[in-house]
Amino acid sequence: MDAFQQIPFDHLPERPRIPHPWDRVEVHQEVIQTDSFGALSTRWHSLGSGEPLVLIHGLMTHAWSFRYLLEPLGGHYRLILPDLPGAGGTGKPDRDYHPDRLADWIGAFMEHVGVRGARTLGNSLGGYLCLRLALRDPGAMGCLVDLHSPGIWSPRLGLLHVATRLPGASAILAALVRRDPERWCHRNVHYRDESLKSLEEARVWAEPLREPGGIAAFGRYLRDTMDATELRRFSRSLRERRDRGEAFPIPLQLVYATTDPMVPPVVGRRLSELIPSAQLCWLPEASHFAHVDAVESFVAAVAPFLAGRCDP
Numbered sequence: 001m002d003a004f005q006q007i008p009f010d011h012l013p014e015r016p017r018i019p020h021p022w023d024r025v026e027v028h029q030e031v032i033q034t035d036s037f038g039a040l041s042t043r044w045h046s047l048g049s050g051e052p053l054v055l056i057h058g059l060m061t062h063a064w065s066f067r068y069l070l071e072p073l074g075g076h077y078r079l080i081l082p083d084l085p086g087a088g089g090t091g092k093p094d095r096d097y098h099p100d101r102l103a104d105w106i107g108a109f110m111e112h113v114g115v116r117g118a119r120t121l122g123n124s125l126g127g128y129l130c131l132r133l134a135l136r137d138p139g140a141m142g143c144l145v146d147l148h149s150p151g152i153w154s155p156r157l158g159l160l161h162v163a164t165r166l167p168g169a170s171a172i173l174a175a176l177v178r179r180d181p182e183r184w185c186h187r188n189v190h191y192r193d194e195s196l197k198s199l200e201e202a203r204v205w206a207e208p209l210r211e212p213g214g215i216a217a218f219g220r221y222l223r224d225t226m227d228a229t230e231l232r233r234f235s236r237s238l239r240e241r242r243d244r245g246e247a248f249p250i251p252l253q254l255v256y257a258t259t260d261p262m263v264p265p266v267v268g269r270r271l272s273e274l275i276p277s278a279q280l281c282w283l284p285e286a287s288h289f290a291h292v293d294a295v296e297s298f299v300a301a302v303a304p305f306l307a308g309r310c311d312p
Contacts, residue, residue: 003192004261004287009183009202016198020067025081029089034108036101042109043089044082048074052115053306054141055081056106058124058148059221060188062088064204065123069291072299077119077306082109084126086217088208094216097224099234103133107140119306121145124263124288125225131252132234138249145302147255148263148288151271153231161228164219173222174215181206190261192287192294238274252278253305255298257286279305 025045032042045063047070057065063081073079083090085105086097095101106129110116120141122130127149133140150157163169177184185205191197208214241248252275256268265282272280281301286294 003259003285004190004194006187006190006194007197009186012186012197012199012202014199016196016200018068018196021070022064022067024070030112032105032109032112034105036105037085037091037093037095040085040093040105041091042082042085044080044109044113046081047079048077050077052080052118053077054110054115054118054120055079056120056122056126056130057081057084057087058122058126059226060185060218061123061205062090062208064088065289066291068295069299072295076303080110080113080115080118082106084129086208086214086220092208092211092213092217094213095220097217097220099129099132099225099227099230100136102225103129103136106130107133107137110140116140117142119143119145121147121302121306122149123147123291124149125221127151129225134248134250134252135237141250143251143253143306145253145255145305146271147290147298148257148260148268149271150226150231150263150267152235152267152274153228154264154267157226157228157231160222160226164223169223170216170219173219174212177209177215177218181209185209189289190287191289191292192257192259192285196293235270235274238271242274242276247277248275251305253281253302254278255281255283255290255301257283257288257290257294259285260288262288 025047028044030042031039033039055066062083086092120130127146128151130144182202186202254268256265258265283290283297290298
């Protein structure tokens with residue numbers, strides 16, 4: 001099968017061809033109080049023992065995204081995997097999803113579960129939020145692995161900014177998703193090896209999008225969290241810090257795939273230029289979800305960093 005060649009939805013197997021141990025995680029449901037999101041019923045998961053490692057998922061996914069990291073990382077760390085506000089089994093409040101509000105929520109979650117200062121790994125939007133958290137509260141994380149975060153403005157995000165603010169944009173998005181949430185999720189998640197997909201996965205991603213609050217929260221992420229104006233401000237703040245000679249406040253590893261169609265490699269290069277203290281690592285033959293379709297090379301890349309540069 002060619003890279004990124006999508007399997008027709010009707011040909012998906014019931015279960016993934018590579019099994020995963022998600023049924024081994026411990027599931028928690030607790031209320032976390034923050035100024036940004038109020039008293040929010042929060043679902044999070046844990047597995048393993050040892051020093052904590054917090055995993056923050058990206059847009060349109062939730063903690064299940066990290067299912068293939070449970071065994072290779074859970075043998076060394078106690079994994080902590082929250083569903084962000086508006087995602088998975090966490091509440092979906094009708095509030096502003098500004099990236100700093102979400103970054104602060106991640107910090108509050110870590111404080112709540114007793115892992116402030118822990119090693120952290122963020123994928124995509126999760127990595128972007130963690131970058132912002134590090135600048136707002138350097139003590140929140142001991143170090144950060146940032147996998148494929150956007151982090152800077154791009155023409156594609158500029159178009160998204162315009163599209164999400166057009167009259168009727170929310171209604172159009174809801175109509176597109178509601179028509180068939182499982183097929184919609186299948187079309188919009190891209191693996192280099194699409195044979196890893198299954199009907200199980202389509203159902204998992206579609207679950208929060210079956211309710212109006214879940215679709216509304218997804219729209220908030222597109223409009224508020226991925227706000228192109230905020231991305232420009234963020235890039236400018238990194239440039240100003242660099243020009244003042246200020247290092248990034250915590251050890252940082254940037255991990256990008258050379259073949260990612262969702263966040264192109266140029267983003268990794270530009271972020272590396274803006275944060276010279278960061279370690280930049282390239283993954284060949286991987287997608288935006290390298291923690292799914294390139295697990296061995298991803299773990300080999302991040303394990304030395306987590307073990308050597310992330311002492312709390």
